[in-house]
Amino acid sequence: MKVTIIGTGYVGLVSGVCLAAKGHQVTCVDIRQDIVSCLNAGNPHIYEAGLSELLTQVIESGDFEATTDLTTALDRVDTIIVAVGTPSDGGVIDLSYVRTAVRKIGEYLKNNDRYISIIIKSTVIAGTTDTVVREEIETASGKYHPAFGLGMNPEFLREGEAIDDFMNPDRIVLGYEDPETLERLEALYAPWHVDKVRVNTRTAELIKYANNSLLATQISAANEIANFAAALGNIDIMDVINGVSLDRRWNPILRDGTRLNPAILNYLIPGCGFGGSCFPKDIQALHSQGQELGLTMDITKAVLNVNDVQPLQVANIINSHIKELSNYKILILGLAFKPGTDDVRESASLKIIDSLLKQGATIFAHDPIAATNFSNAMGTEARKITITSEWRHHINDTDIIVIVTKWPEYIDLENINLSGKIIFDTRRMLSIEKVTGAQYFAIGLRQS
Numbered sequence: 140m141k142v143t144i145i146g147t148g149y150v151g152l153v154s155g156v157c158l159a160a161k162g163h164q165v166t167c168v169d170i171r172q173d174i175v176s177c178l179n180a181g182n183p184h185i186y187e188a189g190l191s192e193l194l195t196q197v198i199e200s201g202d203f204e205a206t207t208d209l210t211t212a213l214d215r216v217d218t219i220i221v222a223v224g225t226p227s228d229g230g231v232i233d234l235s236y237v238r239t240a241v242r243k244i245g246e247y248l249k250n251n252d253r254y255i256s257i258i259i260k261s262t263v264i265a266g267t268t269d270t271v272v273r274e275e276i277e278t279a280s281g282k283y284h285p286a287f288g289l290g291m292n293p294e295f296l297r298e299g300e301a302i303d304d305f306m307n308p309d310r311i312v313l314g315y316e317d318p319e320t321l322e323r324l325e326a327l328y329a330p331w332h333v334d335k336v337r338v339n340t341r342t343a344e345l346i347k348y349a350n351n352s353l354l355a356t357q358i359s360a361a362n363e364i365a366n367f368a369a370a371l372g373n374i375d376i377m378d379v380i381n382g383v384s385l386d387r388r389w390n391p392i393l394r395d396g397t398r399l400n401p402a403i404l405n406y407l408i409p410g411c412g413f414g415g416s417c418f419p420k421d422i423q424a425l426h427s428q429g430q431e432l433g434l435t436m437d438i439t440k441a442v443l444n445v446n447d448v449q450p451l452q453v454a455n456i457i458n459s460h461i462k463e464l465s466n467y468k469i470l471i472l473g474l475a476f477k478p479g480t481d482d483v484r485e486s487a488s489l490k491i492i493d494s495l496l497k498q499g500a501t502i503f504a505h506d507p508i509a510a511t512n513f514s515n516a517m518g519t520e521a522r523k524i525t526i527t528s529e530w531r532h533h534i535n536d537t538d539i540i541v542i543v544t545k546w547p548e549y550i551d552l553e554n555i556n557l558s559g560k561i562i563f564d565t566r567r568m569l570s571i572e573k574v575t576g577a578q579y580f581a582i583g584l585r586q587s
């Protein structure tokens with residue numbers, strides 16, 4: 140099947156490359172010529188494990204092409220996926236990129252008498268496709284739905300695991316407003332033999348928000364319990380999580396009688412809060428939309444409140460042992476919001492470093508791939524810290540080491556003599572018994 144995708148960000152590009160790898164002929168459209176040129180040369184402009192190799196493969200097979208020429212890309216297909224960004228604008232999502240993209244499709248339809256299905260893949264609040272999107276296309280084309288088709292196909296991929304998540308999804312949600320569009324969605328996802336959920340577009344939109352919101356709620360709840368464990372003392376939150384996560388409702392007994400290892404059970408692991416471009420933005424957008432509907436949205440508010448202050452637990456715990464940090468050198472390990480990505484949006488590292496700088500600490504920071512993005516995100520404040528590419532060289536003249544992102548290389552700390560140092564492990568990466576000589580601190584663990 141031939142498909143055109145508008146937008147080559149995380150969702151657009153990964154979807155395009157993976158659909159092409161499954162045998163569809165994909166044209167990705169972006170307004171930026173530099174991005175299009177890079178993509179056609181096999182160089183993705185975003186970092187994602189395995190993406191570069193798969194892009195090269197689908198270019199070579201002739202199934203993928205990028206272009207800035209929207210009209211030609213629309214001429215080729217009868218199914219268009221819109222995957223442009225929906226950034227947060229003061230807590231509500233900014234739909235301007237979606238509006239612009241679908242208006243252009245409407246203008247095209249005005250002069251072309253064909254039935255085209257427009258499928259929204261961007262994360263948009265419930266009701267957007269069957270109101271905002273429909274109205275924009277109707278106004279620009281002068282045609283009324285169902286003279287064109289409307290669909291909504293949310294994406295559940297995680298940064299760092301994007302290719303695997305797209306290729307092996309838990310389910311695929313097919314939101315549609317007309318039978319032709321459902322048929323095209325079915326054809327697009329025919330190569331995937333997984334559960335498919337067929338619903339109207341606003342249900343599809345809410346499934347995406349509900350999914351992220353419930354996962355984020357679980358993380359904030361685990362963080363609150365972790366802070367409780369530390370306050371009461373003589374409890375290690377990881378023992379609590381281990382005990383909880385053996386409950387079959389979280390960790391079903393598999394067909395072969397085994398279970399998942401609770402240590403890898405996600406979304407129950409406490410830390411310094413959830414970051415990234417999705418959870419914080421989506422929970423906030425759900426909250427704002429609920430309030431507009433006259434609801435109090437108490438739970439989403441609490442989830443955001445817990446998350447806002449969770450990174451500050453690091454400074455609080457350090458301060459409970461050292462009141463004055465101005466003479467201390469602190470090495471921050473990890474700047475990305477999670478391993479496997481160079482994305483620093485809403486990363487806990489930003490808040491942690493800010494609060495330590497305010498107390499006059501001297502900061503060294505390392506990340507294997509996110510250092511440049513971090514410096515850009517910090518702006519002029521970045522001048523106050525020293526970014527290093529060789530974190531091991533700084534261990535000797537550092538007083539406090541804080542692990543913020545669970546990059547695998549930091550496990551080496553277990554093999555380094557850390558006598559006299561303080562280690563703050565916000566991700567529970569190290570085995571306490573293997574940390575030699577250092578005082579060990581963590582979220583959800585109080586040491587006397």
Ligand code: UGA
Pocket residue numbers: 262294295296297298299351354358404405406407408409410411412413414415416417418421476477
């Ligand atoms: C998230 C969702 O997991 C995806 O399903 C969704 O498609 C995506 O948002 C999106 O809406 O586009 P992502 O933001 O890439 O994916 O990252 P996650 O791996 O889910 O992690 C989010 C944050 O939660 C990270 O800061 C992570 O460190 C934190 N987290 C995760 C915890 O603190 N504890 C956990 O147990 C799990």
